[in-house]
Amino acid sequence: MANNGEISISTSHGPNSSHSMKRSPSSLSPNCTDNSTADLLIDSPNQPTINQTNSNVVDGINLDEIKDFAKAFKLRRLSLGLTQTQVGQALSVTEGPAYSQSAICSALASQMFAAAQLSTQQQAMFEKLDITPKSAQKIKPVLERWMKEAEDRYKSGQNHLTDFIGIEPSKKRKRRTSFTPQALELLNAHFERNTHPSGTEITGLAHQLGYEREVIRIWFCNKRQALKNTVRMMSKGMV
Amino acid sequence: MANNGEISISTSHGPNSSHSMKRSPSSLSPNCTDNSTADLLIDSPNQPTINQTNSNVVDGINLDEIKDFAKAFKLRRLSLGLTQTQVGQALSVTEGPAYSQSAICSALASQMFAAAQLSTQQQAMFEKLDITPKSAQKIKPVLERWMKEAEDRYKSGQNHLTDFIGIEPSKKRKRRTSFTPQALELLNAHFERNTHPSGTEITGLAHQLGYEREVIRIWFCNKRQALKNTVRMMSKGMV
DNA sequence: AGCATAAATAATAA
DNA sequence: TTATTATTTATGCT
Numbered sequence: 001m002a003n004n005g006e007i008s009i010s011t012s013h014g015p016n017s018s019h020s021m022k023r024s025p026s027s028l029s030p031n032c033t034d035n036s037t038a039d040l041l042i043d044s045p046n047q048p049t050i051n052q053t054n055s056n057v058v059d060g061i062n063l064d065e066i067k068d069f070a071k072a073f074k075l076r077r078l079s080l081g082l083t084q085t086q087v088g089q090a091l092s093v094t095e096g097p098a099y100s101q102s103a104i105c106s107a108l109a110s111q112m113f114a115a116a117q118l119s120t121q122q123q124a125m126f127e128k129l130d131i132t133p134k135s136a137q138k139i140k141p142v143l144e145r146w147m148k149e150a151e152d153r154y155k156s157g158q159n160h161l162t163d164f165i166g167i168e169p170s171k172k173r174k175r176r177t178s179f180t181p182q183a184l185e186l187l188n189a190h191f192e193r194n195t196h197p198s199g200t201e202i203t204g205l206a207h208q209l210g211y212e213r214e215v216i217r218i219w220f221c222n223k224r225q226a227l228k229n230t231v232r233m234m235s236k237g238m239v
Numbered sequence: 240m241a242n243n244g245e246i247s248i249s250t251s252h253g254p255n256s257s258h259s260m261k262r263s264p265s266s267l268s269p270n271c272t273d274n275s276t277a278d279l280l281i282d283s284p285n286q287p288t289i290n291q292t293n294s295n296v297v298d299g300i301n302l303d304e305i306k307d308f309a310k311a312f313k314l315r316r317l318s319l320g321l322t323q324t325q326v327g328q329a330l331s332v333t334e335g336p337a338y339s340q341s342a343i344c345s346a347l348a349s350q351m352f353a354a355a356q357l358s359t360q361q362q363a364m365f366e367k368l369d370i371t372p373k374s375a376q377k378i379k380p381v382l383e384r385w386m387k388e389a390e391d392r393y394k395s396g397q398n399h400l401t402d403f404i405g406i407e408p409s410k411k412r413k414r415r416t417s418f419t420p421q422a423l424e425l426l427n428a429h430f431e432r433n434t435h436p437s438g439t440e441i442t443g444l445a446h447q448l449g450y451e452r453e454v455i456r457i458w459f460c461n462k463r464q465a466l467k468n469t470v471r472m473m474s475k476g477m478v
Numbered sequence: 479a480g481c482a483t484a485a486a487t488a489a490t491a492a
Numbered sequence: 493t494t495a496t497t498a499t500t501t502a503t504g505c506t
Contacts, residue, residue, distance in 0.1 A: 174491085174492060175435070175491095175492095175496085176490080176491050176492070176495080176496050176497060177491070177492095178490095178491085178497070178498090179491095215491085215492095218491065218492065219491080221491095221492095222490070222491065222492080226490085412484095412485065412486075412501090412502075412503080413484085413485060413486085414484095414485095414503085414504095415483080415484050415485070415502085415503050415504060416484070416485090417484090417504070417505085418484095435496095454484085454485095457484065457485065457486095458483095458484080460484095460485095460496080460497080461483065461484065461485085462483095463496095463497085464483095464497080464498080464499090465482095465483080467497095467498095
């Protein structure tokens with residue numbers, strides 16, 4: 001490895017130009033290395049002729065706004081003497097697993113900022129970068145909040161940063177359970193009768209099948225979701 | 240998990256999947272079926288005993304028919320070398336902006352198929368969502384139309400598919416990497432200790448061995464798969 | 479020319 | 493929405 005930098009936007013040709021939209025796994029190279037300075041090149045040198053008009057809106061999200069935020073964020077981060085890595089790690093602690101793992105680093109800052117620089121025409125690239133405009137927007141408040149707190153701590157002299165920095169993300173995702181065909185059969189049967197089983201029912205099923213209650217609960221959630229998707233799609237088609 | 244899938248067709252054996260990557264030969268013929276018959280046997284394994292005579296009709300709509308359509312649709316899709324994703328993307332272009340792209344994929348065929356299996360008891364659910372089974376029937380033409388156009392383009396040689404599928408034609412498969420014995424030794428050692436290395440570990444291994452992170456990740460996926468297969472076979476006394 | 483398995487796609491739990 | 497499992501495809505090697 002050792003290749004690529006924080007932002008590998010330009011690697012279009014990459015042999016692993018996977019797919020348009022595969023839910024691409026974490027191909028994000030998390031060189032969350034501490035090259036503190038290596039950073040989001042916000043003033044990207046060869047910025048690809050972003051659309052000059054002030055809009056640059058994708059999916060109803062103003063990318064310019066995000067870009068501006070990115071700049072501000074960088075300044076504040078640097079003024080606190082923090083690396084991207086540190087921010088990422090800290091976030092994984094305060095914000096939970098969502099931002100944990102290797103994805104943090106790249107998704108968190110560099111990718112987001114990079115993404116913010118893309119013109120609408122380049123939206124496709126978002127997918128390659130594993131970040132969608134939506135994600136970018138979603139993460140913004142999180143960063144804002146955290147940074148605010150960090151500054152507060154800094155100002156108050158107590159550098160507690162180290163307390164929540166450098167801890168490993170840990171907190172990993174639960175292992176995906178796999179249901180036996182028999183279990184699925186029973187679950188589906190129940191679902192057909194009642195898509196919203198009561199707590200007692202869920203507990204009963206869980207016990208009966210030997211799965212954790214929570215797992216069963218989630219199964220119903222997902223199942224309902226699937227059904228809803230179906231319906232939505234259908235309604236779409238009939239417009 | 241056992242069954243399911245978009246539509247589980249019992250693929251006899253013919254590995255001649257004219258598939259993806261290369262726009263292969265002209266023969267659109269879906270190899271698979273010598274017994275052509277558009278209505279390939281839908282072996283619904285554990286279909287909730289819907290009485291055939293009644294043919295699973297809801298609001299005067301034959302759900303079995305929809306199910307059949309779903310199946311045929313998959314065949315045609317595959318014969319064009321399209322992925323679910325691609326169809327979904329294309330549809331979202333022609334039919335309007337729309338679904339979270341990830342949902343499209345699954346919603347497209349499999350869910351529809353699943354929906355077709357819904358029993359009458361679930362009709363209530365549909366209504367609650369302001370949609371009736373009738374809607375199910377309405378999406379059919381949309382898919383049919385689109386698929387027809389796609390096929391026409393395909394036949395006429397002009398591969399305009401790429402025009403409304405936002406992807407470039409080529410997209411070649413990544414070159415199969417080969418691991419050095421040394422690398423394999425290390426990987427296997429790790430695997431023995433932990434079949435589910437964390438993201439950090441994967442990154443570490445990748446770096447240490449000089450392979451792409453993604454490659455290492457996949458290796459573990461496949462390895463787990465292999466292990467599972469082995470176990471399964473052993474339990475059947477086949478090994 | 480077949481096999482082992484890396485890579486890609488589909489399904490689905492979290 | 494993301495990450496992992498399940499299934500399929502096809503390549504590199506013998």
